[in-house]
Amino acid sequence: MRIIAAVLACVLTTAASADPNFWKHEWPQTDFANTSVKNWVEIMSGGPPKDGIPALNDPQFIVVEQESGIAGNEPVITVEIDGERPRAYPIRYLTWHEIVNDRIGGVPVAVTFCPLCNSGITFDRRVKGRVLTFGVSGKLRNSDMVMFDRETESWWQQAIGTGIVGDMNGVELTALPSWMESWDQFKARNPDGLVMSEPAWNRSYGSNPYRGYDSSRRPFLYSGEMPPHGIAPLMRVVRVGSRAWPMDRLAKEQEVSEAGVTLSWQAGQASALDTAVIAKGRDVGSVRVRDGQGRDVPHDVMFAFAFHAFWPHGTWMRGQ
Incomplete structure (x- = not known):
């Protein structure tokens, strides 16, 4: 098994990570006193720092027939919202970015994928009357990605869609219907659909x-x-x-x-x-x-x- 070299090189497993004070230098705006985390040893560094895995905030899309670089069996996350053209978010991109902040019609969404848990969930980004923008914290809990929002710098557990640290502690995101399927399956059902185009990042x-x-x-x-x-x-x-x-x-x-x-x-x-x-x-x-x-x-x-x-x-x- 090969894991990204940077992850293996930077993992922090020391007792210091069990103390939230250890994280405050990196997260000065986060209220660590407001948390549902009872045992801080559960929170670990996955290697990359905050935003070391860059979430996407302005995804671009092309029509299905214009995409020729994705193999038919490759997985995509499909999001279909009534009144809007179906969208496919290829895992080949989400593997390297993990979160896509997008807007489909009037619905602001976060399409998320945690490779270590194979967890792919789409959330509505509207919370308490505001629209949040999510990033990758670089932290893991039970091998699952800990997200954060840029508006309050609260931490969120991706697998359960719930705030676990900060002002949004205990707040639950609304999960939207989405699913993983092959690119061929998406195309066959949605010949007029849209697919996220390759991001302008130097990634393999x-x-x-x-x-x-x-x-x-x-x-x-x-x-x-x-x-x-x-x-x-x-x-x-x-x-x-x-x-x-x-x-x-x-x-x-x-x-x-x-x-x-x-x-x-x-x-x-x-x-x-x-x-x-x-x-x-x-x-x-x-x-x-x-x-x-x-x-x-x-x-x-x-x-x-x-x-x-x-x-x-x-x-x-x-x-x-």
Whole structure:
């Protein structure tokens, strides 16, 4: 397994990180006294400093037919908002930026992806009457990205969409329906859709700096409990609320209807965390989640260890 060299070189695992005073020099505007974090040793540096992984604030888009550099099996995060053209956010870019602050029609959104948890969630950026702009703090908790907002410099846990430090402590973001699918699947359904164009940054887009990660025995920078029931820690699960469906079950059954939702699995999406080139990753499939009226439901496709870390009393939907 190869992780970005800078991450390996800069990881801080000393006892100093257990004291919030350790972070104050970097975050002078953050109110560390207002927090839900009970054990500060959970907060670790992932290597890059604040904004060392640069979030995108002004993404550009092109129509589907103009994009020729993305392989058909590469994953994208799809966001469809009523009255607007569907948009695809390629994981080949989100791997290197992790957050895209965008506006779709009248809705300000943050499209987020945490590679270490495989967690891809889209949030409404409107909070308490203001629009927040999110960045990457460089901190991890249970291997999950800690985001921050530039307006209050509060910290937010990406996997749960909740403020954990600062003025926004305890505030929950609204998750919007979005899902990961292959570029081919997006194009087939949305020939008039839009796709985010390549950002103007010097990055090796299309490559995977986390080669072999999702076949590792243990997650990176995670010391918590492993999932129950013999479920591999880096098995993908589909989380809807506090329930998780293992991906191997969905791949076998193809469609599952229970707990008020229908989950449909389709082959054709490459893992972004397997081989050095994303397009050569093994097929992990795509999942769409809808309610009883056929409406898309907010959900996440994350690793089992992350689900167990943030929903320790969650329900594992293993089937018979």
